[in-house]
Amino acid sequence: MTKVDCLTGLADLKICVGYEGEHSENPIWPQTAALAPIYEKMESWSEDITGCRKFEELPVAAQKYVLRIEELMGVPVKMVSVGPGREQMIMR
Numbered sequence: 001m002t003k004v005d006c007l008t009g010l011a012d013l014k015i016c017v018g019y020e021g022e023h024s025e026n027p028i029w030p031q032t033a034a035l036a037p038i039y040e041k042m043e044s045w046s047e048d049i050t051g052c053r054k055f056e057e058l059p060v061a062a063q064k065y066v067l068r069i070e071e072l073m074g075v076p077v078k079m080v081s082v083g084p085g086r087e088q089m090i091m092r
Contacts, residue, residue, distance in 0.1 A: 001066060002081040005088075009046050013065065014039040017072060042068065050083040055092050058082075 007013060018024070019035040045059040052058050058080070070077050080090040
């Protein structure tokens with residue numbers, strides 16, 4: 001998962017968890033234009049995470065965000081990017 005550091009400080013942190021409207025079960029383009037996203041609000045964080053090198057060093061809200069993405073996608077997030085540098089990739 002990349003760009004997690006870019007989410008730092010956002011007042012509204014949301015994840016799209018589905019869609020409302022006709023054909024929302026299996027949306028395909030152009031039907032998706034008529035759908036409305038369903039958002040789940042998540043707690044945000046304000047701490048600088050660019051120096052974190054272990055998942056446990058991330059703020060609890062950032063950890064919960066990654067874990068919720070895993071839950072929704074049904075696959076583990078093996079890498080979390082906290083900055084542009086190679087050394088800023090947390091391996092899980």
